[in-house]
Structure formats: structure tokens, C-alpha cells
Amino acid sequence: MYKVKVYVTLRESVLDPQGTAVKKSLQSMSYDAVADVRIGKYMELTIDKTDRDVEEVVKEMCERLLSNPVIEDYRYEIEESVVL
Amino acid sequence: MRFAVIVFPGSNCDVDMYHAAKDELGEEAEYVWHDETSLDGFDAVLLPGGFSFGDYLRTGAIARFSPIMNEIVKAAEAGKPVLGVCNGFQVLLEAGLLPGAMRRNESLKFICRPVNLTVKNNETIFTSLYKQDEVIQIPIAHGEGNYYCDDETLAVLKDNKQIVFTYEGTNPNGSIENIAGIINKQGNVLGMMPHPERAVDPLLGGADGLKLFKSIVKQWRESHAVKA
Numbered sequence: 543m544y545k546v547k548v549y550v551t552l553r554e555s556v557l558d559p560q561g562t563a564v565k566k567s568l569q570s571m572s573y574d575a576v577a578d579v580r581i582g583k584y585m586e587l588t589i590d591k592t593d594r595d596v597e598e599v600v601k602e603m604c605e606r607l608l609s610n611p612v613i614e615d616y617r618y619e620i621e622e623s624v625v626l
Numbered sequence: 627m628r629f630a631v632i633v634f635p636g637s638n639c640d641v642d643m644y645h646a647a648k649d650e651l652g653e654e655a656e657y658v659w660h661d662e663t664s665l666d667g668f669d670a671v672l673l674p675g676g677f678s679f680g681d682y683l684r685t686g687a688i689a690r691f692s693p694i695m696n697e698i699v700k701a702a703e704a705g706k707p708v709l710g711v712c713n714g715f716q717v718l719l720e721a722g723l724l725p726g727a728m729r730r731n732e733s734l735k736f737i738c739r740p741v742n743l744t745v746k747n748n749e750t751i752f753t754s755l756y757k758q759d760e761v762i763q764i765p766i767a768h769g770e771g772n773y774y775c776d777d778e779t780l781a782v783l784k785d786n787k788q789i790v791f792t793y794e795g796t797n798p799n800g801s802i803e804n805i806a807g808i809i810n811k812q813g814n815v816l817g818m819m820p821h822p823e824r825a826v827d828p829l830l831g832g833a834d835g836l837k838l839f840k841s842i843v844k845q846w847r848e849s850h851a852v853k854a
Contacts, residue, residue: 552729556774559730559800583683607691610684610720612727613774 673714
């Protein structure tokens with residue numbers, strides 16, 4: 543069993559209207575040090591062990607469905623969990 | 627001519643699409659549920675607006691893997707007219723039938739009002755009854771219509787005259803180059819955020835969208851005319 547954490551964010555080159563709105567809000571709350579806010583998605587997947595390499599499968603899922611490569615980047619963390 | 631109106635869970639402009647094809651054009655139209663696996667006998671495909679699969683993950687992202695999508699790809703490859711409006715446009719982008727992607731509106735607001743559009747290319751099967759650079763009024767209703775593509779793609783869209791509609795005056799959502807609708811290179815797949823099916827009768831507040839549907843039928847009739 544694997545626990546997979548997937549983070550999807552808008553690409554650096556793509557304006558993030560939500561992030562901009564949150565940044566402005568934080569700045570108006572006097573958090574002047576906030577230089578940028580990017581909003582993304584966080585997903586947790588539980589994946590059974592199969593013959594296929596788990597990293598390969600996760601990458602494939604990220605590219606086909608979990609992110610849109612035109613505007614988004616993704617990264618992931620894979621942990622093998624021990625089933626007691 | 628026989629139109630397929632694709633219905634996903636969460637589609638909500640399917641009835642308007644059906645009305646445009648069936649009642650306004652007087653053509654045949656049928657609803658096709660998203661998990662159907664055949665589009666045999668249909669001459670054109672209409673992907674309606676709405677919130678397919680609740681817009682979960684990304685607009686159109688889940689609908690794009692519905693079984694009927696394989697048939698829509700085949701219909702597109704066969705040169706049949708495929709029109710995606712609003713969520714239908716988003717589905718076409720996710721499916722890769724059109725280039726680019728959608729972002730949230732710049733204002734982060736859902737915008738629902740009539741807008742003016744410029745017909746940037748009237749040499750398509752969807753716009754032949756409009757004049758070049760004609761300004762028409764069509765309603766929009768979306769929260770995520772902020773079209774994006776990279777510079778390279780944009781240059782290709784321009785070179786091939788694939789930008790079919792642009793917003794005239796104020797850009798409601800922040801889309802690059804004021805893009806409201808684009809067509810594929812082959813010229814048979816059109817995606818647009820504004821809703822032509824909501825502007826097919828003066829009773830609805832305007833009929834500027836009707837020519838789009840009539841253009842499709844005109845082209846189909848001409849290409850299927852029996853030559854004596």
C-alpha cells in the first residue's frame with residue numbers, strides 16, 4: 543500500500559487570480575512581507591501495490607487527469623505504508 | 627441534418643441546445659447520454675454548457691474521460707461539425723481537441739450577461755452567415771472563461787485564423803487577446819464561451835446566435851446536395 547500526496551499548482555507563467563486576491567487581502571491586513579501567494583490543490587491517494595512501478599503510475603495519473611499540463615505543474619510524495 | 631446533444635451529469639444548457647437545433651432550425655436532434663458509446667447516424671455534435679461532474683478537479687476534466695468522448699474524437703477526425711459552448715468548450719480543451727486551457731475569471735466572479743462579440747473569421751462552417759468583423763450580441767454565463775495558451779500556440783492560432791470570436795469592448799474574463807471562441811486547424815471543431823443557443827429568438831432577448839446554427843446546416847446541405 544502506498545500513500546501518495548499530490549500537489550498541483552498553476553505554472554509560474556500563468557497568472558493566478560485567486561492567489562492575487564489572497565495576497566492583496568494579506569497585505570491589507572498589514573502582512574507587508576507577503577510577496578506572492580499561489581493557490582493550488584492538494585490530493586491524497588491510497589494506492590495498492592501492483593506490478594507497475596508506483597512512481598510511473600502516479601506520474602501518468604498526474605499528467606492525464608490530476609493536473610492540466612497546459613497551465614499547471616505537479617509534484618508528489620510517495621510513502622510506502624505498512625499494513626498491520 | 628441530425629444533431630447529437632451530449633448530456634453529462636451536470637449539463638444544464640442541453641435543453642437550450644436541443645431547442646436551437648430542433649425547434650429553431652427544424653432539424654433532427656437527440657440527447658446522447660455521456661456513457662453512450664456510439665454516435666452513428668449523427669451529422670453534428672453539440673456539447674452544451676453547464677457544470678459537468680460538478681466542475682470537480684477542473685472544468686471539463688472528468689467529462690473528458692466519459693465513454694462518449696471517444697466517439698466525439700472520431701466524429702471530429704471525420705470532419706463532422708463539433709460545437710462546444712461554455713462547459714462544452716472547457717471539455718474540448720481538456721480533451722485536447724482544441725489547444726489551451728481555462729482559468730478562473732480575472733474578477734473571480736461568475737459573470738452572466740449579454741456581451742458584444744466580433745466575428746473575426748467568417749470563413750468557417752459555423753460563421754459563414756455572419757459578415758467579417760460583424761459585431762453580435764450573445765450572452766455569457768461562466769466563472770471560468772479566462773482562456774489561456776502559451777505564446778507559441780497563440781501565434782499558431784493567429785496564423786491559421788483560428789480565433790473566431792473575440793470580446794468587443796470590455797473583456798469580461800481576462801482571456802488572452804480577448805478570445806471568446808476558437809476553432810481547430812481543420813475548421814470543424816469550435817469552442818466558445820458565449821452561448822449562441824441562448825440567443826436564437828427575439829423572445830429570448832436576441833437572435834444573433836441563430837446564424838451560427840444556420841451556418842452549420844447551410845454547409846451541410848451544400849456538401850450533401852445531390853448534383854443533378
